[in-house]
Amino acid sequence: MKEISSTQNSYIKQLVQLKDKSRDRKKSGKFLIEGQREISLALKGQYTIDTLLYCNDFTDSTHIETLTSANTEIIQVSKDVYQKLAYRDTTEGVIGIAQSKTLDLSDLTFDKPNPLILIAEAPEKPGNIGALLRTADAANVDAFIIANPKTDLYNPNIIRSSVGCVFTNQVASGSTQDIITFLKSKNINIFCAALQASKPYHTQDFTTATALIVGTEATGLSEDWRNQATQNIIIPMQGEIDSMNVSVAAGILVFEAKRQRQFA
Template sequence: MKEITSIQNPLIKQLSQLKDKSRERRKTGTFLIEGAREISLAIKGGFQLETILFYPELFSSEKLSTFTSEVIQQIEISKEVYQKLAYRETTEGVLAVAKSKTQDISQLKIEKENPLILIAEAPEKPGNIGALLRTADAANIDAVIIANPKTDLYNPNIIRSSVGCVFTNTIATGSTSEIIDFLKKKNINIYCAALQASVSYHTQNFAKPTALVVGTEAIGLSDEWRKNSTQNIIIPMQGEIDSMNVSVAAGILVFEAKRQRNFK
C-alpha cells in the first residue's frame, strides 16, 4: 500500500487544489469527499471512486473493507497530510477522490407520471443548497433542479451541509429557459414562490405533476419564472419581514405537497 507523509507531495498539492478551487474540479472532472458516511452515500449514488486516503490513527485499514471493491487506489497518509486535506474540524480520518457526474437538464429522466420536483434559481450559499438537498431527501421527492447555478455541486461546503445527500438525490442543472422548456414538455405545473400576483400556497393542488420553484432571499425569482408559472404562490407571514430563509420556505412547500399526496 502506498504511503504519503509530506504535504509537498505533488498528489497532495493537487488534491488541495481540488478541495479549494471549483476551476480545478471542473478541469479534472473529479472532487474530494471527506467522511465515511459521505463516501458510503457517494458509492450508493453510483459515483466512481478513484482513490481513498486514510490516516490510520483515526481510520484503521480494517475499515477500508467497506470501500475496497469501489476503490482503485488506497493511500495511507500522515496526520500533517490529513490536516492539509480535511475540511471539517471534526475528523474521521478518511477521504476519497471521486469522478464527477454530468447533471445537465437534458439528461434528466423523470420516471413517475406524477412527479414532485424542487427548483432553486441561482442559489449562492452552499449551506442553503445543502439544506435544500436534505429537505429533498427527507421528503423523497423526484428531483432537485438548480437553475443558473452559481457554484458547483461538489463544493466541500455543499457536500458537508447536505450530509452527503448531494450524492443520493436526483439533481440536474440548467438555465431558467432550459428548465422551463423541460417542465412544459413534460406537462409539469410550475408553482413559483413570489410576492407578485400570488395566492396562499395551501390553496393550490400539488397532488398533480408539480414543480415548486424558489429564488434567493435577496431578489427572489426572475421575471421569466413568474411569467411562466402556472400560479405564483406565497407563504403568509405575520411578522415584520416579507421573506424567510429559502430552505425553510422550500421545506414548507415540499411537505405541504407531500401532505396532499398522503406522503406517497
C-alpha cells in the same frame, strides 16, 4: 499499499487544488469527499471512487474496504497530509477522490407520471444549498434542480452541509430558460414562490406533476420564472417581515405537496 507522508508531494498539491478550486474540479472531472457516511452515500448514489486516502491517526483501517468500489486505489497518508486535505475541524480520517457526474437535465428520469421537483434559482450560500438538498432528501422528491448555479455542487462545503444528500438526490443544473423549457416539455406544472400575483400555497393542487421553485431571500425569483408559472404562490406571513430562509420556505412547500399526496 502506497503511502504518502509529505504535504509537498505533487499529488497532494493537486488534491488541495481540487478541494479549493471549482475550476480544477470542473477541468479534471473529480472532487473530494470527506467522511465515512458521505463516501458511503456517494457509492450508493453510483459515484465512482477512484482513490481512497486514510490516516491511521483518525480511523481504524479495518473499515476502509467497505468504502471502496471496484479498482479503487487505497493510499495511507500521514496526519500532516490528511489535515492539509481535510475540510472539517472534526474528521473521520477518510477522504475519497470521486468522479463527478454531468448533472444535465437530459439525465433526469422519472418513474411516475406526477413527479415532484424542487428547484432553486441562483442560490449562493453553500449552507443554504446543503439545507435544500437535505430537505429534498427528507421529502424524497423526484429531483432537485439548481437554476443559474453560482457555485458547483461538488464544493466541499456543500457536501458537508448536505451531509451527503447531494449524492442521495437526483440532481441537475441548468439555465432558467433551459429548465423552463424542460418542464414544459414534460407537462410539469410550475409553482413559483413569489410575492407578485400570488395565491396562498395551501390552496393549490400539488398532486399533479409539480415543480416548486424558490429564489433567494435578497432578490426572489427572476421575471422569467414568474411569467412562465402555472401559478405564483405565497406563504402567508403573520409577522413583521415578508420573507424567510429559502430552505425553510422550500420545506413548507415540499411537505405540503407530500401531504396532499398522502406522503406517497
